[in-house]
Amino acid sequence: MPVVEYKGKKFEVDEDGFLLGGLDAWCMEWVEYVKQLEGIEELTDEHWKVIKVLQDYYKKNGVAPMVRVLSKVTGYPLKKIYELFPSGPGKGACKMAGLPKPTGCV
Amino acid sequence: MENRITDIGPPYYAQFFPPVIKKNYGKWKSHEIIEPGVLKYTSETGDVVYVVRVGTPRLATTDYIREVCEIADKYCDGYVRWTTRNNIEFHVTDEETLRALKEDLKSRKHPGGSYKFPIGGTGAGVTNIVHTQGWVHCHTPAIDASGIVKAVMDDLIDYFESMTLPAQVRIALACCLNMCGAVHCSDIAILGIHRKPPLIEDDRLEYVCEIPLVLASCPTGAIKPATVEIDGKKKKTVRVQESRCMFCGNCYTMCPAMPIADGEGDGVAILVGGKISNRVSAPKFSKLVIPYIPNEPPRWETTVKWVRKILETYAKHARKYERVGEWAERIGWERFFELCEIPFSSKTMDDYRLAYDTYRTSMHFRFTSHVDIK
Ligand code: SF4
Ligand code: SF4
Numbered sequence: 321m322p323v324v325e326y327k328g329k330k331f332e333v334d335e336d337g338f339l340l341g342g343l344d345a346w347c348m349e350w351v352e353y354v355k356q357l358e359g360i361e362e363l364t365d366e367h368w369k370v371i372k373v374l375q376d377y378y379k380k381n382g383v384a385p386m387v388r389v390l391s392k393v394t395g396y397p398l399k400k401i402y403e404l405f406p407s408g409p410g411k412g413a414c415k416m417a418g419l420p421k422p423t424g425c426v
Numbered sequence: 427m428e429n430r431i432t433d434i435g436p437p438y439y440a441q442f443f444p445p446v447i448k449k450n451y452g453k454w455k456s457h458e459i460i461e462p463g464v465l466k467y468t469s470e471t472g473d474v475v476y477v478v479r480v481g482t483p484r485l486a487t488t489d490y491i492r493e494v495c496e497i498a499d500k501y502c503d504g505y506v507r508w509t510t511r512n513n514i515e516f517h518v519t520d521e522e523t524l525r526a527l528k529e530d531l532k533s534r535k536h537p538g539g540s541y542k543f544p545i546g547g548t549g550a551g552v553t554n555i556v557h558t559q560g561w562v563h564c565h566t567p568a569i570d571a572s573g574i575v576k577a578v579m580d581d582l583i584d585y586f587e588s589m590t591l592p593a594q595v596r597i598a599l600a601c602c603l604n605m606c607g608a609v610h611c612s613d614i615a616i617l618g619i620h621r622k623p624p625l626i627e628d629d630r631l632e633y634v635c636e637i638p639l640v641l642a643s644c645p646t647g648a649i650k651p652a653t654v655e656i657d658g659k660k661k662k663t664v665r666v667q668e669s670r671c672m673f674c675g676n677c678y679t680m681c682p683a684m685p686i687a688d689g690e691g692d693g694v695a696i697l698v699g700g701k702i703s704n705r706v707s708a709p710k711f712s713k714l715v716i717p718y719i720p721n722e723p724p725r726w727e728t729t730v731k732w733v734r735k736i737l738e739t740y741a742k743h744a745r746k747y748e749r750v751g752e753w754a755e756r757i758g759w760e761r762f763f764e765l766c767e768i769p770f771s772s773k774t775m776d777d778y779r780l781a782y783d784t785y786r787t788s789m790h791f792r793f794t795s796h797v798d799i800k
Contacts (some may be wrong), residue, residue, distance in 0.1 A: 376637075420636055
């Protein structure tokens, strides 16, 4: 599996660039790395709110929240989540939050 | 995100109508199949259009598509369409062009000798096989798609180019029981199955899989959460109760750390008797008749043999207009097994939740001989 280096840190990732070490390997450098991949100019409180909801939900339940749950808890409609994370809640926000890659017939 | 265009949808279909279709849209009066692969539609306005249907491998190169376009440019003013079974249809309006088009299509072959554009697929024959990705592109298959389809169509090409069956026979293939496509509702269906439980990669499962999702993916409740110790570290993982697992592979779809494919274990199951039209009888699901045939790349001889056997037994015994499922239900499934010489095994008996309704709760049956495996 490929390893990416960013600001002196090394991350093991899969072929789609999701963090393989899970939340254990997650850190600020990872967030910054994904930020530039995603083309996000600046991380606002709104970005952080989404990341935090995803991580809390994952720690508590062992799964990523369904999109409707994410919208309901953050108060952001899907459109807003796409504005924050252009690749969407799965490929964008979950990747940045260090959650496992979404599976199934995506 | 600059200059990004989204949500524009597909182009409006009418902009690709051949002129004769545009003019007679909604005015068609009748049609006839003038020969295998060639249809003639007549409109209220008196216009006629001839349609030549040709088989395709579905998986095609841009060179192949360019060749289709070249043919369409030459005979059909650049218009062409694909059917819902991935055949191609060329439209022409006069018999002279029709003749030239047919001649041209028949003359085109691949270097290996296969016809590029075999004409057929109409009426009571065998048309194209609706199929899936197989080993070309998917990660959950138990069999290949394109390979088996080519082997079966090579064997049944005479039925593609003729209309001699009691009714049309739809063959479909899916390389795993996600059943992308039409296997659950086809006259004859080729389905990829596994016969071994998944492997569990404990060292990485908790990082790459959402465990509750994995538990919930199992139709038989065979998966339980578990903890293991690897190099002194506790890791969350799952365990599969193997006596409950029926190798569907759903857990692998949800969790990459549970691979299930196996060269020896995987193979083909054959289902028959499905249909989606409501002509005479209501739509039916196809039913399992052969639980396992080994994978035999590149020609899958045993699978090809059984598909032909079922098709020919049906052709010999069914009444006109009767689909495979209607025939099997009329004569009784015990007669179907006997006539097709398919060995019946307990694997064919339903044992999933609503199974009771599939058992015989009547004294009506025929005495038949159980068929031995040959
Ligand atoms: S049938 Fe299964 S293996 Fe085949 S393409 Fe669909 S999901 Fe993939
Ligand atoms: S293969 Fe199917 S039946 Fe077996 S454990 Fe996985 S989900 Fe359950």
